Amino acid sequence: MLGSLLGDIVGSAYKSEPVRTTEFELFPQNAHYSDETVLTLAIAHAVIRVEGYQFHLRQFAKDNADVPGGFSTNFKFWVFTGGSEPYHSMGQGPATRVAAVGWAFEDLATTLREAEKSARATHDHPEAIKGAVAMAHAIYLGRTGGHLLEMKKTIAEHYGYNLDGSIDELRYQNLSDATAPVSVPLALLAVLEARTTEDAIRSAVSLGWNSDALGCMAGALGEAFYGVPDPLKKEVLKRLPEKFLNIMAHFREFQSAHAA
Numbered sequence: 001m002l003g004s005l006l007g008d009i010v011g012s013a014y015k016s017e018p019v020r021t022t023e024f025e026l027f028p029q030n031a032h033y034s035d036e037t038v039l040t041l042a043i044a045h046a047v048i049r050v051e052g053y054q055f056h057l058r059q060f061a062k063d064n065a066d067v068p069g070g071f072s073t074n075f076k077f078w079v080f081t082g083g084s085e086p087y088h089s090m091g092q093g094p095a096t097r098v099a100a101v102g103w104a105f106e107d108l109a110t111t112l113r114e115a116e117k118s119a120r121a122t123h124d125h126p127e128a129i130k131g132a133v134a135m136a137h138a139i140y141l142g143r144t145g146g147h148l149l150e151m152k153k154t155i156a157e158h159y160g161y162n163l164d165g166s167i168d169e170l171r172y173q174n175l176s177d178a179t180a181p182v183s184v185p186l187a188l189l190a191v192l193e194a195r196t197t198e199d200a201i202r203s204a205v206s207l208g209w210n211s212d213a214l215g216c217m218a219g220a221l222g223e224a225f226y227g228v229p230d231p232l233k234k235e236v237l238k239r240l241p242e243k244f245l246n247i248m249a250h251f252r253e254f255q256s257a258h259a260a
Helices: 002-012 035-049 053-063 073-081 099-104 108-120 126-143 148-159 180-192 197-205 211-226 230-237 242-258
Strands: none
Touching: 002 035, 002 197, 002 211, 002 230, 035 053, 035 099, 035 108, 035 211, 035 242, 053 073, 099 108, 099 126, 099 211, 099 242, 108 126, 126 148, 126 180, 126 211, 148 180, 180 197, 180 211, 197 211
16 A cells, blocks of 8 residues: 555656656655545545445545645535535546555455445446456455466456557657546556556656656555565655554554455
């Protein structure tokens, strides 16, 4: 799960000033966690507490309403109107926050079921749900010893994503679509081309847009296949408040007791 927070922090620095190269400063002065981190930890807390995803997403958003960058318009409206019905969006949100689900459970069936539940808490569009389930599936394959090529084949067959392109080909296409059908395959491609989690995050951020969300997803999946080295872990942890560090510590305890 820490990889997703790493990708969010790195990508956040380039959201307003996009880059189209992998050669950029990893932690400039304005690198900070954003809504992707807040909601990833909300899902992790729901997993730990074995409580509803919807409650924790709304509570974490309210408690962190001043998060740099803010929340998306649709999500913010859902949070503060108090309704329990999801909104019909195919946005990437459920996929960006699902990392903890990918790491938490012993078997694939439970992982996929919980990923769907976590998505449906806010999004009821099939594409948004599919994006979250696909991301959790890919993370599960990585953390249980699967090979990248196995992951590519499985995700392409099960979810219909085209994973045969390359980041270099896409970098200058001026993509600006934050929907799950566009952003999830891009994050997967960034990992498929990488040799480390840092490589994956750099590739995702280099697309020049949506950098915190793409970095978050690439980091989440990159961690499952490549891990996160200690120096990068330290950079993440020193940028998080104590309340977030406590949730991460409790999640590690949960993993030790429950995960495969």
